[in-house]
Amino acid sequence: MPEPIESQVDLADLPQEERLSRMRHSAAHLLAEAMVELIPEAELGIGPPTATGFYYDFRLPRPLTQEDLKWLRRRMRKSIGRRLPFEMASISRPEAEERWQGQPFKLDLLADLEDGAITQCTHGQFTDLCRGGHVNHTGEISAFKLMSIAGAYWRGDEANPQLQRIYGALFETEEELEEYEHQLEEARKRDHRRIGRELGLFTFSDVVGQGVPLFLPKGETVRHLMENYVREMQERTGHQHVWTGHIVKGALYERSGHREHYADAMFPPMVDGETEFLLKPMNCPSHMTLFNAEAHSYRELPLRYAEFATLYRYEKSGELSGLTRVRSLTQDDAHVFCTPDQIQAEFALALALVKEALETYGFSDYRVALSLPGSDDSTKFVDAPEKWIQAVTALRSAMEASGLEFSEEEGEAAFYGPKADFLAKDVLGREWQLSTIQVDFIQPGRMGCVYTGEDGKEHTPVMLHRAVTGSTERFLGVLIEHFGGAFPLWLAPVQAMVIPIADRHHSYADEVAATLRQAGFRVEVDARGERMNAKIRHAQLQKIPYMLVAGDREAEAGTVAVRVRTGEDLGAVSLTDFIDRIKEERETKSLLP
């Protein structure tokens, strides 16, 4: 017989996170209950809480519809109204196996549980295998909504059956739920794919192929500015830029070890007689080849190679998404060859670059995840225990020296070494992995990289991999959403729109534009046969930082009437004063307006 476990809690005493998590998990139980009623042959997977709600996975004889979601929600609400207690009980393995006979996923879960640690949870007529964490009764479940239906593999493994997952959102109050839906709506409005089209930045075409973004002139302008910024930063910090082409012999990646680990993610080879070429999916082997082209002394180290390289990765078709997940990407990649003693200083330098860049772009809120090798999976990581210890120790002490907060994540390292990944929060609070710094004790040895040390003997350098913005495409996608398309002046593809009020002001408008261009600004004149109001509206929608209205008064006085895209009206400003203002903004990379 199941043995009851007392689990009364006073919800008000719990921290909000815990309270929400209990409500969300409990709601998942109601969903499963409702599903079993709707489709009795449903096979149940798992139903955990998530950051915004919960989900439950089911194997079903038919696809779910939107109508089903409505029905399920109504059924769940009914259970809430009944204020049914959630009763936890301990249960023996034979009893559990008996109860979940015909529920293959529950039996699968059961197999992983220790005897004596098997518990179930019952509310009303429904009992689920469950480790606990509920509210006291169904009436304590608050505002929720069933959001979407998605496919998900059992235990997240492609080799397992695919289940249907229902996602729900749950918050403590209706207002918070609405707020969450509002946030989703805001995110949709800021979607970089939508803004990219509206602002004429980039496009995709099935004629060219999946996952290859095509940049229109305005989008290319922004890309170029982003790259220039990193290039300038790299030059001033002792990096040397290199260039290594687009294809590489397959054999090089066999030697480096990449082919073994990433074969699935490379495009199929091009074959020329006996030789296979691959589209370059990463730069490290090319940069190590460059390193090997010359003899190196310890006096030259650290040697920092940087490249803006277009890489090609065969992402599976279902993984592609706008600019954030593409098949052709440009990496602001750098490889630093150094001695073990220099790791800490080089890491600090890389960190300084990353910090500066993230802050310049207005990502003031970011955290660092230290990705370490897992203890169990020997195939995923190169087997060289003492080198891993060395690399992890170096990275950890460098992180500690930096004073930045960081978390450690097991099993997330690259095959050749640990990584420090930078996760930045955008204005909507979403987290994006952007920059990365990695320590590599493995590849330089494999590739035969050596330098002559002070002792006159050959030594293998350590290599740091580092990307400031990661992929330009991805970073741009994130930036578009972060700024909602309203780029700061230094990045804006069009920095000012001159708006002549009537045709007779065109020549003055052209003069104004010419003067600004002379000062190095990107300016357009709206010479359409439209009214001034329409031109202002157009410039506003294009998120152009400054609108310069040019009419009789301005032409007379040699001024422009400046409207900022925030709506602020600066009134008549002399052209030289205006240029001073935007020069200042450009030089400081100001985040205003």
Next chain:
RNA sequence: GCCUUCGUAGCUCAGUUGGAAGAGCGACGCAUUCGUAAUGCGUAGGUCGUCGGUUCGAAUCCGACCGAAGGCUCCA
């Protein structure tokens, strides 16, 4: 790659039970020459994603393929 949904004009979207392809915005033309978020009138623009099938007849029903979105998985 897999699951679900979707694909109609440059964009956003209507299009009833299978019976003559529509609107708004944008583009273009003409008129208007205007003071801080949409001037008026007109014109052009579609092999209804592609291919095949069912049918007297397909945007509509069926199949395959291509592409997109949301997930799962992965990310040097």
